[in-house]
Amino acid sequence: MIKKIIFIASAVILIGVSIYIIYINSHLKPHENLDVPYEEVNKGVIDIEVEAVKSITENISSPIEIAALIKEMGVPFNRDFLAPTDYVSNYSTNYAQAFALGVFSADLGYLNMYNKTGSVIDYLTTIKNLADAINVGQYFDFATLKRLASNSSNVDSLKYISVHSFNQIDQNLRQRKRGNLSALIIAGAWLEGIYITIQVSKIKPDPKLLEKIGEQKIILSDLMTLLASYAKDPIFKNYVNEFNSIKAKFDEVQITYEQGEPVTVVENGMMTVVQKDRSIVHITTQQLNDISQTVELIRNRLIRQ
Amino acid sequence: MTNIVIKPTGQISKLLIVLGLIIAGWVGFDQDAAGQSGSKLVELCNSVAGDDATYLKDFYVELDAAGPEGKAPEQRFTIVLSKNTEYRFTVCNAEGSQGKAILQLYDVSKLYASTYNPQTGQTFQSFNFQCQKTGAYHLIVSFLDGKKGSAVVIASFVRTL
Numbered sequence: 287m288i289k290k291i292i293f294i295a296s297a298v299i300l301i302g303v304s305i306y307i308i309y310i311n312s313h314l315k316p317h318e319n320l321d322v323p324y325e326e327v328n329k330g331v332i333d334i335e336v337e338a339v340k341s342i343t344e345n346i347s348s349p350i351e352i353a354a355l356i357k358e359m360g361v362p363f364n365r366d367f368l369a370p371t372d373y374v375s376n377y378s379t380n381y382a383q384a385f386a387l388g389v390f391s392a393d394l395g396y397l398n399m400y401n402k403t404g405s406v407i408d409y410l411t412t413i414k415n416l417a418d419a420i421n422v423g424q425y426f427d428f429a430t431l432k433r434l435a436s437n438s439s440n441v442d443s444l445k446y447i448s449v450h451s452f453n454q455i456d457q458n459l460r461q462r463k464r465g466n467l468s469a470l471i472i473a474g475a476w477l478e479g480i481y482i483t484i485q486v487s488k489i490k491p492d493p494k495l496l497e498k499i500g501e502q503k504i505i506l507s508d509l510m511t512l513l514a515s516y517a518k519d520p521i522f523k524n525y526v527n528e529f530n531s532i533k534a535k536f537d538e539v540q541i542t543y544e545q546g547e548p549v550t551v552v553e554n555g556m557m558t559v560v561q562k563d564r565s566i567v568h569i570t571t572q573q574l575n576d577i578s579q580t581v582e583l584i585r586n587r588l589i590r591q
Numbered sequence: 592m593t594n595i596v597i598k599p600t601g602q603i604s605k606l607l608i609v610l611g612l613i614i615a616g617w618v619g620f621d622q623d624a625a626g627q628s629g630s631k632l633v634e635l636c637n638s639v640a641g642d643d644a645t646y647l648k649d650f651y652v653e654l655d656a657a658g659p660e661g662k663a664p665e666q667r668f669t670i671v672l673s674k675n676t677e678y679r680f681t682v683c684n685a686e687g688s689q690g691k692a693i694l695q696l697y698d699v700s701k702l703y704a705s706t707y708n709p710q711t712g713q714t715f716q717s718f719n720f721q722c723q724k725t726g727a728y729h730l731i732v733s734f735l736d737g738k739k740g741s742a743v744v745i746a747s748f749v750r751t752l
Binding site: 350351354355358442445446449450453454494497498501504505508543548550555556557558559560561562563564565 | 630633634637642645646647648649671673674675676677696698701703704715717718719720721722723724725726727748750751
């Protein structure tokens with residue numbers, strides 16, 4: 287009789303616990319393991335529609351495009367351009383961790399583009415640790431990436447899984463209403479991308495690179511819209527202020543447009559559309575220097591915080 | 592000091608194991624099931640995009656059939672494209688999709704490319720876009736004849752121009 291009572295009581299408790307765990311898993315997962323309390327993280331966040339934010343941020347800046355341009359310039363790989371991983375253990379908030387995750391994603395794109403699979407492991411480990419810290423480590427396929435990085439012939443798969451993992455992290459954060467962290471990842475990737483471009487332009491001031499730097503005015507404008515939506519949070523506001531300082535330098539860059547009708551060519555079954563509209567960047571040496579100095583200052587400050 | 596030892600009975604042990612499995616199964620399914628099927632389609636479509644293209648982004652689309660008024664539902668995505676860059680956009684229908692996906696690329700108002708030519712009825716699975724104007728572009732996906740369907744669009748980098 288006593289055994290029966292114990293059994294029934296245990297069953298009731300276990301079922302209750304199960305329901306509770308399932309509820310926590312499906313509803314409260316995004317709140318877990320935040321160094322900054324969730325209430326604090328979301329304090330002052332403007333309730334902008336998910337779709338609206340999404341439309342602003344889809345592929346706002348891809349490390350792949352910038353890394354490809356840099357490689358095409360014929361400038362040799364330079365490890366000094368990359369952010370050091372030494373400061374990672376000092377990051378005390380999820381904001382700093384998310385921002386650094388973005389920075390290292392750009393560095394990973396640069397490493398992958400130069401097939402530097404040997405150096406990739408250190409960055410993969412750092413990225414994995416940061417992803418775990420903000421509770422999205424399960425979307426970063428570290429084991430596969432590490433295996434692929436051990437063989438330089440796997441670089442295409444390495445690129446694909448790296449970028450896909452970041453897309454999944456981004457998607458997950460936004461779906462789980464942690465868009466503020468997603469915004470910081472995007473901001474970190476953008477800042478590191480332009481930082482590397484500036485470093486390369488100092489070695490080889492090719493007009494294409496200078497144009498690439500100048501046209502970031504357009505992308506930064508979209509990025510600022512996204513960041514500003516979280517600016518009521520005092521910790522987040524620091525990032526907004528830093529990026530506003532960069533934006534102020536870009537405000538003086540002029541961009542003009544020429545109109546034209548697209549040309550469509552079909553060759554070997556593949557359709558290619560050649561755009562005849564053009565954006566033209568007008569940037570002076572002084573503007574470039576101001577942008578470079580501000581970007582370097584802020585990038586170095588933010589990765590060491 | 593007194594050590595308290597809990598000795599579960601055989602029935603309780605079994606119950607614990609069963610419930611543990613149920614919880615583990617539920618948690619795993621909840622988090623990964625939807626993502627995995629989408630990921631497989633993305634992987635497949637990325638291979639369709641070709642070896643000369645580097646994956647940048649994927650967009651999953653799932654639309655209902657057109658309503659009585661006949662207008663085909665559509666889904667819009669915004670993507671920032673950079674000058675002097677050639678991109679490839681590839682669309683792949685999900686297994687079992689009733690409709691065939693049509694992908695169109697616009698800027699603010701101008702249609703640049705479509706995987707479907709209504710004049711000829713010709714369809715393409717991919718198109719390349721040589722971008723000369725940095726900015727936001729819109730990808731609009733709908734299904735032919737307003738059928739219900741699901742598909743994935745892959746945006747890839749081809750080369751710097």
